[in-house]
Each structure stands twice: as structure tokens, then as C-alpha cells.
Amino acid sequence: MMPILQLVDITHNFDGITAVADFNLLLGQNELAGIIGPNGAGKTTVFNLITGVYRATAGSISFAGTELVGQAPDRIAALGIARTFQNIRLFKELTVLDNVRIAHYSKVQYNPLEALFRLGGFHAEEEAVLEHSLELLALLKLDGYAAETAKNLPYGLQRRLEIARALATRPQLLLLDEPAAGMNPQEVARLLEFILWMHKEFNLTILLIEHQMHLVMNVCERLLVLDFGEMIAEGTPQEIQKNRRVLEVYLGEAPAS
Amino acid sequence: MGRNQEREHRTKQGLAGHRLLPVLLAGLFIVSLAIDRFELLDPYVQLIVMYIGINIILTVSLNLVNGYMGEFSVGHAGFMAVGAYTASFLTVKVLPVHLAAWFFPLAVIAGGLAAAAIGLLVAVPSFKTRGDYLAIVTLAFGMIVKSAVENIDALGGPRGFLGMEKLTSLPWVFFWVVFSLWVIRNLIYSNFGRGVLSIREDEAASALMSVNTKQVKVLAFAVSSFFAGIAGGLFAHLLQFINPRTFDIIKSTDILIMVYLGGIGSLAGSILGATVYTVILEVLRPLGVWRMVFMPLLLVILMLYRPKGITGLREFPWFIPFRDRLAGTLSREEGREP
Numbered sequence: 001m002m003p004i005l006q007l008v009d010i011t012h013n014f015d016g017i018t019a020v021a022d023f024n025l026l027l028g029q030n031e032l033a034g035i036i037g038p039n040g041a042g043k044t045t046v047f048n049l050i051t052g053v054y055r056a057t058a059g060s061i062s063f064a065g066t067e068l069v070g071q072a073p074d075r076i077a078a079l080g081i082a083r084t085f086q087n088i089r090l091f092k093e094l095t096v097l098d099n100v101r102i103a104h105y106s107k108v109q110y111n112p113l114e115a116l117f118r119l120g121g122f123h124a125e126e127e128a129v130l131e132h133s134l135e136l137l138a139l140l141k142l143d144g145y146a147a148e149t150a151k152n153l154p155y156g157l158q159r160r161l162e163i164a165r166a167l168a169t170r171p172q173l174l175l176l177d178e179p180a181a182g183m184n185p186q187e188v189a190r191l192l193e194f195i196l197w198m199h200k201e202f203n204l205t206i207l208l209i210e211h212q213m214h215l216v217m218n219v220c221e222r223l224l225v226l227d228f229g230e231m232i233a234e235g236t237p238q239e240i241q242k243n244r245r246v247l248e249v250y251l252g253e254a255p256a257s
Numbered sequence: 258m259g260r261n262q263e264r265e266h267r268t269k270q271g272l273a274g275h276r277l278l279p280v281l282l283a284g285l286f287i288v289s290l291a292i293d294r295f296e297l298l299d300p301y302v303q304l305i306v307m308y309i310g311i312n313i314i315l316t317v318s319l320n321l322v323n324g325y326m327g328e329f330s331v332g333h334a335g336f337m338a339v340g341a342y343t344a345s346f347l348t349v350k351v352l353p354v355h356l357a358a359w360f361f362p363l364a365v366i367a368g369g370l371a372a373a374a375i376g377l378l379v380a381v382p383s384f385k386t387r388g389d390y391l392a393i394v395t396l397a398f399g400m401i402v403k404s405a406v407e408n409i410d411a412l413g414g415p416r417g418f419l420g421m422e423k424l425t426s427l428p429w430v431f432f433w434v435v436f437s438l439w440v441i442r443n444l445i446y447s448n449f450g451r452g453v454l455s456i457r458e459d460e461a462a463s464a465l466m467s468v469n470t471k472q473v474k475v476l477a478f479a480v481s482s483f484f485a486g487i488a489g490g491l492f493a494h495l496l497q498f499i500n501p502r503t504f505d506i507i508k509s510t511d512i513l514i515m516v517y518l519g520g521i522g523s524l525a526g527s528i529l530g531a532t533v534y535t536v537i538l539e540v541l542r543p544l545g546v547w548r549m550v551f552m553p554l555l556l557v558i559l560m561l562y563r564p565k566g567i568t569g570l571r572e573f574p575w576f577i578p579f580r581d582r583l584a585g586t587l588s589r590e591e592g593r594e595p
Contacts, residue, residue: 051465077467091458093570097584102455106467108448112476115447116440122447126580129448134587146587169467 002029004205005050005173010059012042012049012229019045020229023059027173032199032206034216036240037226038249043209044086046226047175051083052076064172078106082171084162086178086209092151096142096161099150100133103168133168139201140164156187160194167202174198176208180215188215195219217241225249278575282435289431303427305539307495310430311488312531314437316515317524318484321441323513324521325450326477327457332379332395333485333512335402338504339375340368340486341493342412348494349420350411361424365433365490372486373479380478384471399509406501417500418493425495433491437484438524438576444480446578453477454522514556520566525573530566 005027012020020042027033035043048054050061052073061068068076082103091099108129114120137143140160145153153161159179166174179195180188192215199206210216216223217237225233225246233243240246292298298306319333347364348357357364383394407415444450452473455463464470493499511534519530537555541548563569574582 053461053465072469072471073461073464074467074469077465083465085462089459089462091455091462093458094454095585097587098451098454102451102463102468103466105448105452105469110448112444112447112449115449116443118443126447130580130584143587147585165466 003027004029004031004064005207006060006062007046007050008060008062010046010049010061011057012045012054013057018229020049023226023229023231025224025231027205027207030199030203030205031222032195032220033208033222033224034220035207035209035224035226036211036213036216040228041226042229043226044177045229047083047177047209050076050175051081074106077169077171080170080172081175082166082169082173083175084159084166084177084179086181088155088158088162090150090158090162090165092149094150095146096137096148096150096153097130097133097146099161099165100136100168101129103165104129104132107170136164136168140167155182159183159191163198167198171204173205173207174202176206176210178209178211180210180212183212185214188212191215192219286428286431286435289427293427304495305535307425307427307430307491309532309535310434311492311495312512312515312535313434313528314484314488314491315512316519316531317437317441317527318481318488319512320516320519320521320523320527321445321453321477322481323516324523324526325445325457326453326474328474328478329389329392330395330478330481331392331506331509331513332397332399332402333481334504334506334508335395335399336372336376336482336485337489337492337508338402338406338499338501339372339482340365340489341499341504342368342406342418342489343371343486344368344490345418345421345493345499346412348422348424349418354422357422358424361494362429365487365494368490369483369486372489373483376479376482376485377475379482380475384474384478396506399504399506403501403505413500415501417498417503419498421494421497423494423497425491430491430495433487437487438528440480440484442524442576442578446581449473449476457522514552517556517566518559520568520570522570523566523568523572524576525571526566526568529568533567 003026005025007023007025010020010023011018023046035046037043045054049056050068052068052071052075056069059069063079063081066079091102108125110120110122110125114122134143134146137146140163142157142161142164145157150158150161163179180191183191195206196219198204208220220237223235223237223240224231225240225243227249232245232249233240235243292303315333315337319330322328322330344364344367347367348361352360352364379394379398383391406412412418445453452463452468452470455466455468456470456473460470515530515534516527518534519528520526538548538552541551544551559566577585
């Protein structure tokens with residue numbers, strides 16, 4: 001297994017409160033892994049540390065051989081890590097198409113001066129960005145909404161657009177923060193198929209945070225369990241389901257065996 | 258309809274006005290030359306038209322930062338002052354009188370560049386943090402410029418600066434208005450411009466989608482300051498007299514009102530806002546000081562009932578470049594899931 005992302009002894013403090021402590025993670029190329037844990041366990045903090053929203057207090061994060069700690073979020077995104085958000089954060093007043101086009105930012109070569117005079121690769125690159133965006137929207141069955149304002153999309157489609165936008169950055173690693181939040185069982189079932197399809201179609205490594213056990217257990221090859229900022233268990237979904245400490249965290253007392 | 262056919266159809270739709278606009282602008286430019294040359298317009302009306310033009314430049318440039326990018330800069334008159342004083346100093350003190358008219362465009366550009374340079378100085382530290390910080394810094398900046406000029410004798414201090422010839426003419430104003438609109442349009446409808454818009458929508462998400470937000474913010478602010486400086490140079494050579502009080506907080510507020518009256522994030526809105534506001538101010542001139550009661554009231558009503566301005570985030574189709582206009586006509590119905 002070729003490692004693509006490696007977190008070594010990552011610790012993060014908020015004003016003296018430890019949100020994540022000595023967290024280690026090794027993610028292989030093309031792996032599909034999940035992080036679970038109770039609310040406030042530090043799952044989203046891990047995503048924020050990987051993507052540069054927070055800077056780790058201690059430890060190192062390396063992605064395909066590059067150290068990420070201390071890098072700006074846009075640099076990290078340009079390196080090939082994309083994410084979605086727990087509470088949808090689209091560019092609401094912009095069109096569906098523009099939401100996706102914006103995510104091409106770091107891949108565009110022409111500079112603002114060339115844009116001003118429409119010189120250099122401007123037209124060719126803009127055409128390519130447009131083509132790729134429409135292609136992505138078509139793949140995700142959002143092409144009928146290209147000219148629609150993002151905020152007018154139904155909830156489920158907004159979630160999908162967020163994924164489309166993340167894919168537009170051409171990531172190697174995709175971080176999904178509670179992709180099934182607010183979805184009904186039918187929608188979750190479709191999302192499950194969708195994640196598996198995307199994993200194959202785009203040759204992605206995926207790390208997801210989720211509370212919906214049905215989704216996590218059926219999609220992830222490997223699970224990590226976080227509680228109070230510490231990793232308490234790691235293994236296949238089958239192993240995690242039987243893990244005593246995990247059961248304790250989720251159910252309080254461990255059932256007598 | 259097949260995909261190609263549909264594209265062709267949309268191309269035709271998208272083309273409306275596409276070739277007409279340059280012809281129209283060239284025509285208007287010739288008209289402005291004729292008016293200037295043969296005095297076809299009442300001098301007072303001509304003056305108002307030139308004020309409108311200068312205000313359009315100020316409005317569209319502030320709109321870039323406040324409307325398109327969603328930041329809140331309140332010191333636009335300060336950058337205007339930098340441009341006005343730089344250009345005036347050059348034409349009056351540096352350049353020989355008989356050559357001033359020839360070098361006028363260069364003096365105006367120098368004023369713009371000086372304002373842009375100062376804009377960079379303000380932007381770099383201001384954008385290190387987020388939110389209201391820019392408002393406070395630009396507010397302070399406006400005051401600093403005013404008191405700095407008041408204390409520089411070479412610029413006339415509080416008495417003001419004069420000696421400029423009336424070098425600003427209708428064709429020049431027209432040229433600079435079109436140029437500023439063209440520059441901002443071409444920047445907005447580009448990778449950089451999409452970055453600007455995404456910062457307004459959600460700055461954190463924007464950075465996570467690979468937009469270099471720091472760079473985008475600083476560059477947008479510099480471009481905005483540049484055109485404020487250009488407007489300042491034109492203004493100084495129209496009025497032929499400037500003093501520090503010309504560029505106080507009231508002037509900055511005027512520009513803010515024009516942006517929010519016309520419509521944030523819109524070129525058409527900037528033109529509309531500047532025109533309507535300038536004309537209303539002239540019409541209300543007999544009211545004297547009461548104008549200053551009426552205008553804020555107008556602003557309050559506007560904010561309550563049309564918070565995004567008259568055109569608010571919408572654009573006149575002719576101003577939208579071809580590719581983006583086509584994208585706007587993409588099928589809204591076909592290909593949707595039930």
C-alpha cells in the first residue's frame with residue numbers, strides 16, 4: 001500500500017483545551033476510510049488541520065511527500081486535497097457553474113494582466129475550464145442546473161454540488177465531512193452508491209466523517225474511532241463493531257459478554 | 258435539439274449586442290469630441306455630464322472592493338486625493354506650462370499609479386485579518402491623507418492647490434469611463450474575478466477551493482485605488498482647484514451611496530448609481546443644506562427596501578463577455594432529475 005497521507009503525532013490545542021492529541025493516521029493510495037466518534041470528538045478538527053484551516057500545535061502531516069503543517073489552505077488545495085463541509089458552504093449567490101469554475105483557480109496559468117487583454121492562453125484556458133466544469137456537472141447529473149443560482153438548489157443537490165466543486169480542484173484526496181447529514185434513508189442509499197462510484201471513477205483516496213452507521217459500515221474499508229481527541233480504535237468495520245471500547249463510547253457501559 | 262445545434266442557437270442569442278457595443282462606444286466618443294469642439298452642449302450640462310463620468314469611475318472602482326469582493330472600504334476619497342494632488346502637482350509644478358496639455362494623460366496615469374501604490378501599502382497589512390478591520394484602516398487612512406496634505410506647504414496646505422489648467426474635457430472623461438469599465442469587466446470575468454466573487458460569498462471556502470485569497474484581495478484593492486486616483490486627476494483638472502476638505506469623509510460617503518444605490522457587483526449598477534445620485538444632487542441644489550437630510554434618508558430607505566441596490570448583483574447583458582453570457586443561457590430545464 002502506497003501511503004498518500006501521513007499524520008504523525010498531531011496535537012492541537014485551543015486556548016489550553018486539547019482538541020486532538022497525538023493523532024496518527026496513515027492513509028494509503030486509493031483507500032476509502034472513515035472517521036467516526038461522538039460529537040465533539042475532534043473529527044472535523046482533524047479535517048481542519050489537514051486542510052490548513054488550523055495549524056497543528058505539534059506533529060507533522062505529509063501528503064504525497066510534502067509537509068503540510070504551516071502551509072496556507074489554498075496551497076494545500078492546489079496540492080490535491082479537496083473537501084466538503086459539515087454545514088454546506090457553497091458560494092450561494094453564484095451560479096452552479098461558477099461554483100465549479102472557481103475551484104479551477106489554482107490550475108489556471110494565465111495571469112490577471114493577460115486576462116485584461118484577453119491574451120496568452122486566456123481563451124483556450126477559459127474554454128477548457130468551462131468544458132471541464134460542464135463535464136463534471138454532467139457526470140454528477142447537475143448539468144440541468146448550470147445557470148441556476150446555487151442557493152436555489154434543493155438540499156440534496158446542494159450537497160452534490162459541494163462534491164462537484166471539490167472534484168473540480170482535481171484532487172487526489174477527498175475529505176467528506178458528514179456527507180449524509182440531513183438525508184433520508186433513500187438519499188443515504190443513493191449517496192452510498194455515489195461515493196463508491198466516485199471512488200472508482202476519479203481514482204480517489206477518500207476520507208470521510210459520518211454519523212450514519214449504515215453508510216460508514218458499507219462504504220469504508222477501514223475505520224478510525226475518535227473520542228475526546230484521541231484515537232481509541234482502528235480497524236475494518238467488522239472489527240470496529242465488536243470493539244469493546246467503541247461500544248463503551250457509543251453505548252455507555254459495555255454489554256456483558 | 259442536438260448539442261451542437263443547441264450551442265449554435267445559444268451562440269446567436271448570446272451575440273445580441275456583442276458587435277454593437279464597440280460601434281456604439283466609438284460613435285459616442287465621436288459625439289463627445291464634436292460636443293467639445295463645437296460647443297454643442299450648454300457648459301453647465303457639460304459640466305454635470307463630466308461629473309457623472311468621474312463619479313462612474315469612482316463608483317465602479319469602489320464597487321470592485323465593496324460590491325464584487327464584499328469587503329468594506331470607506332476611504333475612497335483618500336485615494337482620489339492622492340491622484341488629484343499627484344496629477345496637479347505634475348502639471349503645475351513639474352511640467353512646463355505649454356506642454357501640460359500634451360502630458361496631461363501621463364499626469365493622470367501617474368496620479369492613478371501613486372494611488373495604487375498607496376493602496377498596496379494600505380491593503381497588505383489590512384487584509385492580514387478579516388472583517389471590519391479594513392473599514393477602520395481605510396477610515397483612518399482618509400483622515401491621514403487629509404491632515405497630511407494640510408501640513409504640506411508645497412501642496413498649498415489647508416488653503417488648497419490651484420493653477421491647473423482646465424485640461425479635463427468630455428472626450429477624456431468618456432475615454433477614462435470606458436477604460437475603467439472595460440478593465441474591471443475583463444478582470445471580473447476571468448479567473449481572478451471569480452476569485453474576487455468567491456471571497457464575497459465565503460472567504461474560508463474560497464481558500465479551500467485553492468483561491469489565493471490574499472493575493473486576490475490585495476490586487477483588487479490596488480486596481481480600485483488606481484481608478485480612484487485617475488478620477489482624482491480628472492476631477493482636479495476640471496474644477497481647477499482642490500483643497501483637503503474636497504476629499505473628506507463626506508466625499509467617501511457619497512461614493513459609498515452611489516455604489517449601494519446603483520447596485521453592488523454590477524457595472525450597470527455603478528453607472529446607474531453614479532448618474533442618478535449626481536443628477537438628484539444637482540436637482541436638489543436649491544434645498545441647500547437640506548440636501549444633506551434628504552440623501553441619508555434616501556440611503557436608509559434604499560437599504561430597507563432594496564439592500565442590493567437598483568440592479569443588485571445583476572448585469573446588463575451587453576457588458577457580459579461572450580463566453581459567460583453563453584454560460585448564462587445554459588439549459589435550465591433539460592437534464593434534470595425528476
